[in-house]
Amino acid sequence: MFFSGKMIYLLLFLFVTALLVMTPRRKVALSFAGISIFLVTIVSSIVSIKALISANTDSGSFLQFIQANISSLIICDKLSAFFILIIDFTVVSGFLYSIGYLKPYLKNKPEAWIKLHYLALVWLHASMIMVPLFRNGFWFLTVWEIMTLSSFILVIFDFDAKGTLKAGLSYLLQMHVGMIFILGALVISSKGFKSVSFNNLESFFQNNSNWPVFLLFFIGFGLKAGFFLLHTWLPDAHPAAPSHVSGIMSGVMIKLGIYGILRVTTYLVNDLAAIGITVIVLSAITGLFGVMMAILQHDIKKLLAYHSIENIGIIGLGIGLGIYGTATGNIMVSIVGYAGALLHTLNHSLFKSLLFYSAGSVINQLHTRNVNKMGGLMRLMPYTAWAFLIGSIAISGLPPFNGFISEFLIYTSLFNGIGNPEFYPLIVIFIAMLSLVLIGGLALLCFTKVFSIVFLGQPRTGYDEKPVEVKKIMILSKVLPVVPIILIGILPFLIIKPLMSLTGSIFGIAGTIPDVSLYEPMKFVSFGAVTLLLLVLIILIIRALVVNRNRIHVGPTWGCGYTAVNAKQQYTAASFIQEYTALTKPLIKTGFSNLNYNEDELFPEKREFHTHSDDFIKSRLIFKPADFIINLLRRAAIFQTGRLQHYILYLLLFLLLIFLLTFLKLI
Amino acid sequence: MVALVLVIITSFVFTGLIIRTKSIVSGRKGPGIFQPVKNVWVLLNKGIVYSGISGPITRMAPVVVLASIVVASLMVPVAGFKPLISFNGDFILFAYLLALSRFMMIIAAFDTGSSFEGMGASREALYGMLLEPAIFVLIAGLVVLTGKFSMSALFSLPVDTGNNLIYGIIISYIIGNITLVENSRVPVDDPKTHLELTMIHEVMVLDTSGFNLALIQLTSFLKFAVFGGLIASTIIPNNLPAAWRLILFFIVQALFGIIIGIVESFRTRFRMNRNQQYILTVTLISMIFFVVIFFSKNIF
Numbered sequence A: 001m002f003f004s005g006k007m008i009y010l011l012l013f014l015f016v017t018a019l020l021v022m023t024p025r026r027k028v029a030l031s032f033a034g035i036s037i038f039l040v041t042i043v044s045s046i047v048s049i050k051a052l053i054s055a056n057t058d059s060g061s062f063l064q065f066i067q068a069n070i071s072s073l074i075i076c077d078k079l080s081a082f083f084i085l086i087i088d089f090t091v092v093s094g095f096l097y098s099i100g101y102l103k104p105y106l107k108n109k110p111e112a113w114i115k116l117h118y119l120a121l122v123w124l125h126a127s128m129i130m131v132p133l134f135r136n137g138f139w140f141l142t143v144w145e146i147m148t149l150s151s152f153i154l155v156i157f158d159f160d161a162k163g164t165l166k167a168g169l170s171y172l173l174q175m176h177v178g179m180i181f182i183l184g185a186l187v188i189s190s191k192g193f194k195s196v197s198f199n200n201l202e203s204f205f206q207n208n209s210n211w212p213v214f215l216l217f218f219i220g221f222g223l224k225a226g227f228f229l230l231h232t233w234l235p236d237a238h239p240a241a242p243s244h245v246s247g248i249m250s251g252v253m254i255k256l257g258i259y260g261i262l263r264v265t266t267y268l269v270n271d272l273a274a275i276g277i278t279v280i281v282l283s284a285i286t287g288l289f290g291v292m293m294a295i296l297q298h299d300i301k302k303l304l305a306y307h308s309i310e311n312i313g314i315i316g317l318g319i320g321l322g323i324y325g326t327a328t329g330n331i332m333v334s335i336v337g338y339a340g341a342l343l344h345t346l347n348h349s350l351f352k353s354l355l356f357y358s359a360g361s362v363i364n365q366l367h368t369r370n371v372n373k374m375g376g377l378m379r380l381m382p383y384t385a386w387a388f389l390i391g392s393i394a395i396s397g398l399p400p401f402n403g404f405i406s407e408f409l410i411y412t413s414l415f416n417g418i419g420n421p422e423f424y425p426l427i428v429i430f431i432a433m434l435s436l437v438l439i440g441g442l443a444l445l446c447f448t449k450v451f452s453i454v455f456l457g458q459p460r461t462g463y464d465e466k467p468v469e470v471k472k473i474m475i476l477s478k479v480l481p482v483v484p485i486i487l488i489g490i491l492p493f494l495i496i497k498p499l500m501s502l503t504g505s506i507f508g509i510a511g512t513i514p515d516v517s518l519y520e521p522m523k524f525v526s527f528g529a530v531t532l533l534l535l536v537l538i539i540l541i542i543r544a545l546v547v548n549r550n551r552i553h554v555g556p557t558w559g560c561g562y563t564a565v566n567a568k569q570q571y572t573a574a575s576f577i578q579e580y581t582a583l584t585k586p587l588i589k590t591g592f593s594n595l596n597y598n599e600d601e602l603f604p605e606k607r608e609f610h611t612h613s614d615d616f617i618k619s620r621l622i623f624k625p626a627d628f629i630i631n632l633l634r635r636a637a638i639f640q641t642g643r644l645q646h647y648i649l650y651l652l653l654f655l656l657l658i659f660l661l662t663f664l665k666l667i
Numbered sequence B: 001m002v003a004l005v006l007v008i009i010t011s012f013v014f015t016g017l018i019i020r021t022k023s024i025v026s027g028r029k030g031p032g033i034f035q036p037v038k039n040v041w042v043l044l045n046k047g048i049v050y051s052g053i054s055g056p057i058t059r060m061a062p063v064v065v066l067a068s069i070v071v072a073s074l075m076v077p078v079a080g081f082k083p084l085i086s087f088n089g090d091f092i093l094f095a096y097l098l099a100l101s102r103f104m105m106i107i108a109a110f111d112t113g114s115s116f117e118g119m120g121a122s123r124e125a126l127y128g129m130l131l132e133p134a135i136f137v138l139i140a141g142l143v144v145l146t147g148k149f150s151m152s153a154l155f156s157l158p159v160d161t162g163n164n165l166i167y168g169i170i171i172s173y174i175i176g177n178i179t180l181v182e183n184s185r186v187p188v189d190d191p192k193t194h195l196e197l198t199m200i201h202e203v204m205v206l207d208t209s210g211f212n213l214a215l216i217q218l219t220s221f222l223k224f225a226v227f228g229g230l231i232a233s234t235i236i237p238n239n240l241p242a243a244w245r246l247i248l249f250f251i252v253q254a255l256f257g258i259i260i261g262i263v264e265s266f267r268t269r270f271r272m273n274r275n276q277q278y279i280l281t282v283t284l285i286s287m288i289f290f291v292v293i294f295f296s297k298n299i300f
Helices: A007-021 A026-053 A064-070 A078-101 A111-133 A137-158 A164-189 A200-207 A210-225 A234-240 A243-253 A255-265 A272-296 A300-328 A331-366 A382-395 A402-417 A423-455 A472-490 A492-506 A516-546 A578-583 A616-639 A644-663 B002-025 B035-044 B056-073 B090-111 B117-146 B164-182 B210-235 B242-266 B272-298
Strands: A552-555 A590-592 A611-613 B048-051
Touching (some): A007 A026, A007 A111, A026 A078, A078 A243, A078 A255, A078 A331, A111 A243, A111 A255, A137 A164, A137 A234, A137 A243, A164 A210, A200 A210, A210 A272, A234 A300, A243 A300, A243 A331, A255 A300, A255 A331, A272 A423, A300 A402, A331 A382, A331 A402, A331 A472, A382 A402, A382 A423, A382 A472, A382 B090, A402 A423, A402 A516, A402 B117, A423 B117, A423 B272, A472 A492, A472 A516, A492 A516, A516 B056, A516 B210, A578 B117, A578 B272, B002 B242, B035 B210, B048 B056, B048 B210, B056 B090, B056 B210, B117 B164, B117 B272, B164 B210, B164 B242, B164 B272, B210 B242
Antiparallel strands (some): A590 A611
16 A cells, blocks of 8 residues: 555655756756646646536546546545645745745855755645545645645744744644644544545444544644644744745645545534534634734734634634534525635635735835834835735725625524524524624724734834835735635625535535525625725715815824824834723733833943733643643653663663563563 | 615714704704704815825725715615615625724824824724624624514514514614714714814824815714614614605604714713723623523513
8 A cells, every 4th residue: 555656656746846946056946846836736726627617526537647547546526626726826826926035035045945945835835735635544644744844844944033943843743743633533533444544434423423533633633724722833833934935824724724624524424513512612712812812913924823813713613603504404504604614715815825925025125023113114015005905904804805705604604593593502603603793893903903003104113224115026926816805805796606506515515505595695795895896986086076186285294283293103003902902901911021220220221122912822731731841851861871881770670670560461 | 775865865964963952952052953064065175185194095095984884874774665785694794894994994094194093093993893793793683583684674673573662772772872882972982072182083084184074074974874774764663654654764863863962962971991891881782682582582
């Protein structure tokens, strides 16, 4: 099995790309990486589009050559196809972005490191595509591992910066913990089968309780996705990684955790209510926690990373509703919930990569991630600013962009469930609704904050060198996601039918609800969006006609009569959320650095002031146990004396112990 | 179409009515009912002064704010008259359009780099966030009550049940309070205050002038009419003839305006840090409404 010829193709691909990308000339290496990514994209997109449009729900037809050789291992069903298309889109835009983004690094990083970075990108792309394709456990875990390793290389690109390596290692370790859980779940579910495979789940779930094994899978995949309690690697790894990597990781790689959960979900048969409730409650907490922490962040990429957690929560709500709807027999709740989750997966990959690219452009110019050092960038970097604005409106779930459509679907699912006459189901749905509403409001608070502080007003601390708009290719890579964001937002009725049939065929609930129940609303949403845009246009034209150009004047900002307003008097990120911080004090601990001067300090040094908010999950769940283990090991270090005699003694003791145990028939 | 026309008509007199009530109650002569509309007309014909720091957001925001409220008002049912757009889940679009207008207002406030406007923006964002659950919980309660999903069905109570009066009063009370917060009126905010430090809405538009200020004022007129329309369609029985509904609608709207005026005259505004509690209380009242509805539906 292990070396049954078929693995050769994967090895061959990895080897050939490695050879090509590591060629001596950097430019050649870059173009090879590009060619590889585009080739893989084209092939996999064709395959997945074929799978999506084929009537056969189980497997799409594959290209002739591959079909003859490895088709028995690769199954491209609609769920895989959906994820592959998302991956392809984001990786291509990320690659284009990286060309511009890495330019300043070319001088001060060793050439081999840059090449290795691109090699890792190529491998990450290929392995991410393989993940949804393999059902076989061994193969799945192999590509899962390649994905983890290559993304680790990508994350630690800026390894000499403070904290990067630590964040990368934390990521690497936690991913392996997750892998153990997945492996365990796979092995447990494959007991009595010839090979370890996801396909075994079907008969396993029919004969056994679903809930424990699902939980194992959920923890394993949830570590990748970043659910609450499993998220601690995420807010560190994203800021540490270069922006295109953050975009790809946050946009699509963590979605493969969602893929895994969805894949397992398709096999579920019993314990549905318990699983559904667990997923809903965990997702609600995830979403709220993510956005509540995000608001407190002043590091722009950390903020976006916490928003990934929030959006995973929203997607999880959709999945939970899907499972729960199936459990209670409410098909409308179920199918619309799943559809919302799928659409939000797509949408989040679009606007999150857009936001990361825009944030990256800002960081590229300013060399800082602290929003309080930014300001007034809209005039200096207009395209980036508009891209970030569109992303912000979309991620806050506001019309007329795509985020609204997926949240609309999840709300529809929720409100369909709220008519349930039973008490406990109602409580669950009610909590889910309340959290989704709060998430929406909090996201608005968060994104008005970050957009305003970064792009509007005046620079808060002046810039050493004036930022300029980034290179064309970086703008182009932002335009790529903007187009579908707007299209999905204003023409949702075009995608709703395919989306519903896709959801129906993935989860085996096709054709049970009339199309009209969602097609009609979507048409009206679309009508509303178009009317909104038209109205904006009309009012703008009227204003242009009514207000003569020579009656428009420019004056100073109103300062209550005080005209010498300077940039430091503007609202900052911390002051904008001051009331919010006070409100959440019981939940989230925020602190600030000490500013007091000592009495004996005659010539006080320059003081730095910064506020910080601690992720209490990280300190309690990761650091405390880790410190405990480290302390324990430190105590154990007395055995490490460095004297050969002692070591020989240990050896002797060990042998004696073995002898004793054997003698007592204990081993 | 009738609904939209009605909303627009009432929007023009609503603010005037409030001001008129306040002046009568306080024993002043006061301006006429149409004074706010005249003010808007004057503003529409004025030139615009932009802050030198501001950019495209300041220029775009008032337009988007008005447009989104207009689209939201297309979905508002008025006393049994069908709105222009009505579909399952339209209240989500409605609430999120209000949120969009809030988003634009907030970022426009920051665009001028002012040291005051951020203050209002910060409060607006927080209060908006706290208020949204109230709206959605109220609607959830109505969904349980009626089993329908569109605003025109939700905000018209079934005629036959005996509890309608109670429901009507609670719903009107909640929407009334939501209106006060959304429109930044006393006790949350005072539109007539003259100190920037205590403003919420007014401080955000300090640097908005002329045509743009007119757009913002039109928005606040429309918002009043929209919420008033919701109240009217909730408490006016659906089975009356159209003419009666029309008359009742105007009476309800006028009463709503007068009540707001009276409330503003006799109530003092809260200290800023009390506002959060007040808004959360509104949310809690909607939750109580939800629970009452749930139990009356499923147990009694």
